[in-house]
């Protein structure tokens with residue numbers, strides 16, 4: 001066959017290098033936690049960043065009504081442009097537009113979830129061989145996508161003792177000639193932290209001094225508790241080019257709908273036509289989000305009731321307070337009080353739990369004994385912490401905290417030198 | 426700054442290599458066709474493979490009702506697994522399952538449109554440095570995605586004189602040690618051709634002899650006219666591993682909804698766990714399709730009325746016949762009769778149109794003079810043809826054909842040696 005070719009065909013289909021590099025640490029860690037919940041206790045899962053699983057946080061009725069209206073119109077069945085309908089991009093531009101950081105339709109790219117927004121932003125900014133700076137602890141997708149694209153990841157530290165502010169000196173020291181961008185996630189998954197205006201200004205200072213653009217993951221924008229104020233990075237800068245990634249997933253409680261966006265902030269024309277064209281070209285690979293959701297977007301953004309946002313945040317704050325108070329009282333645990341998003345990080349003083357090797361084993365045994373499932377923060381490159389999702393119904397939150405307390409009491413061992421087996425809490 | 430580093434930062438943000446390699450030829454060719462339609466005649470666009478643009482082909486009422494039901498249930502707002510809900514994968518498996526090519530839920534991956542299905546399939550099968558075989562003329566996305574991933578493309582020829590069957594010898598001669606897969610698109614965009622059972626068997630013969638897996642783009646599955654029968658590749662093979670890509674876009678007339686799928690056919694376990702795991706890992710990058718559409722899928726597949734499919738195909742066939750008959754009568758044009766999908770390819774005997782350099786100029790002038798917009802087949806790597814989309818309302822189809830005829834009559838020049846300026850049609 002094939003004109004005397006010496007090839008002797010045989011079947012040898014191998015998965016590509018890229019597919020092998022693509023790797024979700026959460027799945028790998030969770031899948032390796034081969035442990036059954038205690039059959040005596042119903043499982044309480046505090047592991048998934050999905051606010052809809054318990055049914056206690058439905059989206060606003062306006063949001064559903066907007067979808068039905070879009071469906072009934074029959075106008076949103078066809079292909080949209082790959083970056084989204086112009087009218088919908090305009091809606092998003094107007095929604096986020098402000099005098100300090102003006103936006104027009106052409107500055108918006110609609111994507112299939114914030115995940116695709118991050119993917120496109122990374123794919124346009126960084127080439128194989130370059131590196132990006134990523135928060136630690138941080139959302140695992142950044143590393144997954146970067147490695148998938150052949151881009152190196154350098155971690156900068158968030159400081160739990162400073163409410164998870166960035167260690168700016170250390171971050172700045174990581175920048176080198178191959179640094180393509182810094183990812184800043186505010187409010188934060190997994191920390192639930194919200195950066196102050198002055199901290200954001202200092203972050204911008206680093207970016208500005210080092211001439212490194214920012215990929216701002218602002219999917220939890222405005223999801224901050226009442227004593228706190230959310231500021232977007234773009235509003236505070238006149239020079240640093242920023243790709244801000246967001247979407248409907250969290251604030252509107254519809255993560256499955258896969259509606260995300262990139263806001264291109266580039267007042268000094270540093271990204272310029274090159275990055276805009278690059279984003280456009282990349283968007284043509286698989287096209288953007290579902291057109292029905294696009295058709296519903298104007299009504300979703302304009303008509304969702306203020307009470308809806310308010311109630312969601314009240315609920316989250318109340319659960320956060322409850323969980324923080326309960327776990328603060330537990331010997332060996334050091335929760336960090338969150339100010340937004342839907343998470344709370346809890347430090348484990350591993351020296352008081354000598355039975356357990358690390359956070360993975362700690363959370364594994366917590367499932368086996370108490371049927372409470374929290375993600376070990378090793379999933380976020382941050383050992384000896386675990387993450388609690390605070391979107392569960394209040395009574396479950398209470399029950400979960402009680403079980404965690406029981407678990408810790410059972411396994412807590414005072415420091416070896418001390419007589420006391422009790423901590424001073 | 427930066428501990429004595431000699432770097433003197435300045436802003437120099439460049440688009441990545443990948444974004445520069447990513448390139449949609451249709452956009453580039455169409456955007457370079459800087460030409461205004463004739464203001465005296467309303468524009469008739471026969472260029473977009475979007476059956477919804479003229480409003481004459483609405484989706485079935487069951488399809489819309491299914492979406493509303495999914496919305497009202499409130500059960501489809503959260504995250505689905507990245508490969509889709511298990512129940513929905515089961516629905517798709519059952520829908521395409523047959524004794525000759527059995528499918529289970531685990532063989533299905535739900536994707537954001539058939540485009541993402543193709544992207545994932547390519548990304549798992551081929552690594553940079555490898556090549557894939559792609560039809561010529563063919564859908565431009567294959568090359569766009571392959572080059573974006575750093576994969577080389579080799580074109581195999583479709584033969585217009587044989588109703589666009591594959592030149593199998595030439596195809597087989599292209600296979601080498603670096604060939605990762607063959608893409609087979611049936612029914613075809615842009616040709617509207619449908620392969621016979623025996624031709625499909627011969628294609629499988631090549632794949633089997635050469636041990637090359639097939640990526641079957643079957644987005645137009647079942648969209649064949651009444652005198653013709655559609656066969657899936659998988660049904661005809663017991664050994665060749667096949668990733669079949671499909672979706673709701675065309676047959677259900679909702680391309681904007683971005684619901685696609687991969688059917689994994691691998692009865693000899695040649696893909697094995699490696700390719701399945703690779704697809705799973707790749708799906709976790711941006712997750713799959715909108716959950717509302719997933720929630721509606723069972724009802725869409727089971728309850729769409731048979732008349733709906735029937736009426737759509739009748740309409741397409743009638744328009745195809747009309748267009749084929751009209752353009753066959755035009756001197757200098759050689760339409761090829763389609764048997765399915767929504768397209769018709771027309772050969773231009775360029776020697777009779779000496780005014781025009783090529784198909785791009787021909788179609789450009791057709792817009793300028795007659796306000797009829799057809800894609801030059803250079804978009805599909807196939808010069809001297811143009812593609813007609815046959816989803817437009819009948820009266821537009823008639824009008825467009827008349828204008829094309831007028832245009833050709835005006836520019837037709839008999840062969841130089843001949844006295845006759847008229848062709849023998």
Ligand SMILES: Cc1ncc(COP(=O)(O)O)c(C=O)c1O
Nearest residue numbers: 049113114115139189219247249
């Ligand atoms: C910080 C962060 N960014 C991005 C995403 C992804 O959002 P989407 O579901 O819209 O892709 C998540 C989801 O959990 C997240 O926590």
Ligand SMILES: Cc1ncc(COP(=O)(O)O)c(C=O)c1O
Nearest residue numbers: 474538539540564614644672674
């Ligand atoms: C042959 C072919 N494959 C795939 C696609 C993409 O389908 P989807 O819109 O579901 O991504 C198209 C769209 O025109 C097509 O013609």
